[in-house]
Amino acid sequence: MAVENESVYLDYAATTPLDKRVLDAMMPYLTDYFGNPSSLYSYGRRARQAVARARLQVADLIGAEPEEIFFTSGGSESDNWVLRDIAHTQREAGLGRHIIVSSVEHHAVLETCKGLEKEGFSVTYLPVDAQGRVSTATVEAAMREDTILLSIMLANNEVGTTEPMGSISLLCQESNVFCHTDAVQAVGHLPINVHTLSVDALSISGHKLYGPKGIGALYLRSGWSIEPLIRGGSQERGLRAGTENVAGIVGLGEAAAIALEEMARERTRLTELREKLIHAILTIDGAWINGHRTKRLPGNISFGIKGIDHETLLIRLDLLGFAVSAGSACSAGSVEPSHVLLAMGQSKEQADSAVRVTIGRFTTEADIDSFFAALCDAVDSMRG
Numbered sequence: 001m002a003v004e005n006e007s008v009y010l011d012y013a014a015t016t017p018l019d020k021r022v023l024d025a026m027m028p029y030l031t032d033y034f035g036n037p038s039s040l041y042s043y044g045r046r047a048r049q050a051v052a053r054a055r056l057q058v059a060d061l062i063g064a065e066p067e068e069i070f071f072t073s074g075g076s077e078s079d080n081w082v083l084r085d086i087a088h089t090q091r092e093a094g095l096g097r098h099i100i101v102s103s104v105e106h107h108a109v110l111e112t113c114k115g116l117e118k119e120g121f122s123v124t125y126l127p128v129d130a131q132g133r134v135s136t137a138t139v140e141a142a143m144r145e146d147t148i149l150l151s152i153m154l155a156n157n158e159v160g161t162t163e164p165m166g167s168i169s170l171l172c173q174e175s176n177v178f179c180h181t182d183a184v185q186a187v188g189h190l191p192i193n194v195h196t197l198s199v200d201a202l203s204i205s206g207h208k209l210y211g212p213k214g215i216g217a218l219y220l221r222s223g224w225s226i227e228p229l230i231r232g233g234s235q236e237r238g239l240r241a242g243t244e245n246v247a248g249i250v251g252l253g254e255a256a257a258i259a260l261e262e263m264a265r266e267r268t269r270l271t272e273l274r275e276k277l278i279h280a281i282l283t284i285d286g287a288w289i290n291g292h293r294t295k296r297l298p299g300n301i302s303f304g305i306k307g308i309d310h311e312t313l314l315i316r317l318d319l320l321g322f323a324v325s326a327g328s329a330c331s332a333g334s335v336e337p338s339h340v341l342l343a344m345g346q347s348k349e350q351a352d353s354a355v356r357v358t359i360g361r362f363t364t365e366a367d368i369d370s371f372f373a374a375l376c377d378a379v380d381s382m383r384g
């Protein structure tokens with residue numbers, strides 16, 4: 001998909017372009033249907049109905065009930081809210097103060113846990129294998145009598161590896177441990193049913209599935225209670241006060257509905273394009289693929305090339321008309337190597353070679369072909 005400067009966008013894990021169908025659904029609620037959902041007259045009723053419809057659409061995408069969906073500003077807020085609240089309420093109930101997370105989590109989870117450690121909680125950061133996967137045996141070994149909470153992402157934002165959350169959540173059930181998964185990268189791209197997955201909470205972000213920025217959701221299984229994030233009015237059943245972002249909520253709902261309808265064929269298409277590019281990259285001398293070879297997101301290609309610094313390579317690719325990244329958008333500008341790749345056992349030199357190409361709904365086979373040609377030109381130039 002060409003953008004203003006005619007470059008090819010290949011960084012869908014950072015953010016996705018807003019689907020025009022989503023924008024069309026949102027526009028009336030930015031113009032004519034501008035009512036406050038809390039108002040009793042027709043303007044308010046229309047807005048309130050739109051929020052209810054979007055809640056149902058998001059619930060349908062992940063196999064939840066509408067009353068289990070709470071709208072937030074995005075994945076980071078959802079992560080922070082549920083982790084901090086469950087940790088505090090479980091500790092106050094005398095159930096313990098031990099938390100388990102993986103060492104490759106998004107910073108929204110890791111930084112929240114660091115904050116909780118300062119409040120007296122004990123956090124175990126689980127190791128991963130060379131492909132970025134957490135083993136159920138490692139989870140089981142980390143469980144303690146005072147373990148109250150586990151959070152492991154469903155799919156990694158940097159290397160695309162998916163985690164065995166189904167079996168991990170069963171361990172949590174057996175030990176009465178609250179189980180949360182950051183599913184920001186997975187929702188809308190992988191089939192998810194929260195009841196089959198058996199998680200207690202799940203985080204969603206709208207701009208990762210062709211919806212608008214600034215909107216997300218938290219799934220919280222019925223039976224669990226949570227303290228209000230923002231106190232004030234009765235919005236979000238009294239748990240997040242403030243007039244709703246109606247247009248954003250409508251956009252997230254529409255994006256969820258489109259994803260539910262198109263996911264199966266889009267997943268197949270992207271997997272084929274991913275494999276084509278991976279096979280091509282592996283023909284470059286000294287190249288390797290980061291993450292699990294098959295248990296990965298359909299549109300994620302993370303790789304490194306021996307002796308090639310990713311910062312210089314990204315600049316060259318940008319000049320050649322391709323927008324790709326080195327990893328998490330939340331770490332852009334950081335001088336530190338990727339915590340994900342280091343946790344996977346890579347050296348600093350290997351981590352400094354990592355490039356992340358993520359493809360999506362508007363990526364074509366021609367984009368893949370032209371990117372690979374540009375990559376070869378850039379690498380030859382850097383080596384020559």
